[in-house]
Amino acid sequence: MGQRPTSHSRQIPVVVIAGFLGSGKTTLLNHLLHRSGGSRIGAIVNDFGAIEIDAMAVAGALGDSTVSLGNGCLCCAVDVSELDGYLERLARPEAGIDVIVIEASGLAEPQELVRMLLASEQPGVVYGGLVEVVDAAEFDDTRAKHPEIDRHLALADLVVVNKTDRAPDAERVLALVRSLSDRAAVVPAAYGRIDPEFLFDCKPSEERIGQLSFDDLHDHTRDEESTGHTGHLHTAYDSVSFTSGAPLDPRRLMRFLDSRPEGLYRIKGYVDFGPYDERNRYAVHAVGHFLRFYPEPWTPAEERLTQLVLIGSGIDAPGLRKELDACVSDAPHADEHGMWGVLRYVPDPGEGEPGEPGVEEPPEPA
Numbered sequence: 001m002g003q004r005p006t007s008h009s010r011q012i013p014v015v016v017i018a019g020f021l022g023s024g025k026t027t028l029l030n031h032l033l034h035r036s037g038g039s040r041i042g043a044i045v046n047d048f049g050a051i052e053i054d055a056m057a058v059a060g061a062l063g064d065s066t067v068s069l070g071n072g073c074l075c076c077a078v079d080v081s082e083l084d085g086y087l088e089r090l091a092r093p094e095a096g097i098d099v100i101v102i103e104a105s106g107l108a109e110p111q112e113l114v115r116m117l118l119a120s121e122q123p124g125v126v127y128g129g130l131v132e133v134v135d136a137a138e139f140d141d142t143r144a145k146h147p148e149i150d151r152h153l154a155l156a157d158l159v160v161v162n163k164t165d166r167a168p169d170a171e172r173v174l175a176l177v178r179s180l181s182d183r184a185a186v187v188p189a190a191y192g193r194i195d196p197e198f199l200f201d202c203k204p205s206e207e208r209i210g211q212l213s214f215d216d217l218h219d220h221t222r223d224e225e226s227t228g229h230t231g232h233l234h235t236a237y238d239s240v241s242f243t244s245g246a247p248l249d250p251r252r253l254m255r256f257l258d259s260r261p262e263g264l265y266r267i268k269g270y271v272d273f274g275p276y277d278e279r280n281r282y283a284v285h286a287v288g289h290f291l292r293f294y295p296e297p298w299t300p301a302e303e304r305l306t307q308l309v310l311i312g313s314g315i316d317a318p319g320l321r322k323e324l325d326a327c328v329s330d331a332p333h334a335d336e337h338g339m340w341g342v343l344r345y346v347p348d349p350g351e352g353e354p355g356e357p358g359v360e361e362p363p364e365p366a
């Protein structure tokens with residue numbers, strides 16, 4: 001780690017972070033950005049949903065290196081020539097980038113992305129491996145619903161078994177994941193806190209072992225190719241984007257969240273509660289039944305908007321949008337106890353995300 005390019009001919013490794021919805025990819029990317037030492041990371045964030053929530057979540061840490069691929073699933077929305085354009089920008093010597101990390105949408109098929117990288121004609125970059133993030137607490141459920149996870153694990157170079165803090169049987173999950181990923185290193189983590197050295201191994205491509213060849217990928221995707229995109233994870237999902245310039249009423253929003261339908265698997269974004277908290281916006285993360293709000297101070301220049309992305313299967317998108325519209329506040333003043341329902345889901349110190357102001361960071365893994 002920490003190697004700076006010594007000549008323009010050095011190729012920059014491109015690492016792909018994949019993983020199911022809400023498994024902790026953005027959290028891992030943020031951790032890497034904060035712990036990269038002397039290495040400079042160029043990040044490409046591919047988000048699912050019209051509002052680029054993940055791009056917003058990492059933008060502060062990245063500054064002008066952020067390149068978002070915009071709406072949709074990378075494997076469908078971006079062809080090789082487009083991806084090359086982004087890689088070319090980040091690989092320019094003046095950008096001073098040591099490693100490029102692509103955070104795939106939670107709905108992207110990782111092998112498509114890796115295949116695009118291997119097919120890339122960009123001379124400045126070399127494919128640097130596939131990281132699969134899994135949610136240890138949800139692993140059994142995810143696997144039952146999406147058996148293709150096994151195939152993703154078999155393709156990975158590194159598997160991060162994340163959220164071990166929430167999984168009472170993390171050892172069992174680790175052993176199971178190890179049995180499913182034949183050549184990958186499998187590391188446990190909480191909040192994506194892995195040693196960045198796992199990823200920033202900047203050796204030339206011929207020295208890398210255990211990474212995918214084009215043929216491997218071809219074999220794995222042949223069935224899907226013959227049927228178009230029907231085998232893709234994301235074909236079964238719908239996403240709803242919701243934006244409001246008027247603040248939301250906390251009670252109404254909590255009523256909506258408490259009664260959210262089973263198929264609504266993931267909610268993320270930012271909420272403006274207007275007079276209920278003029279200082280903070282509330283980042284919201286829901287995965288399955290898990291729900292958290294994280295207050296974050298508004299920056300002075302920021303437009304005060306609520307921006308949410310809801311992802312689920314078999315959801316009634318117009319119905320959900322209508323319910324969210326009904327959460328918009330029509331009262332000019334806050335009532336005293338309005339925020340109680342929301343504050344129940346703000347983590348206590350020690351439980352929150354690492355790096356948050358006033359929140360103790362969980363210890364680094366051994």
Ligand SMILES: Nc1nc2c(ncn2[C@@H]2O[C@H](COP(=O)(O)OP(=O)(O)OP(=O)(O)O)[C@@H](O)[C@H]2O)c(=O)[nH]1
Nearest residue numbers: 021022023024025026027106162163190191192285
């Ligand atoms: N308890 C716990 N929560 C975590 C951990 N890692 C991430 N989270 C939380 O899980 C939620 C989802 O994390 P993200 O990093 O946004 O997940 P993601 O994979 O990027 O999500 P998508 O972009 O929707 O696919 C957030 O609320 C995180 O704070 C962990 O190790 N333990």
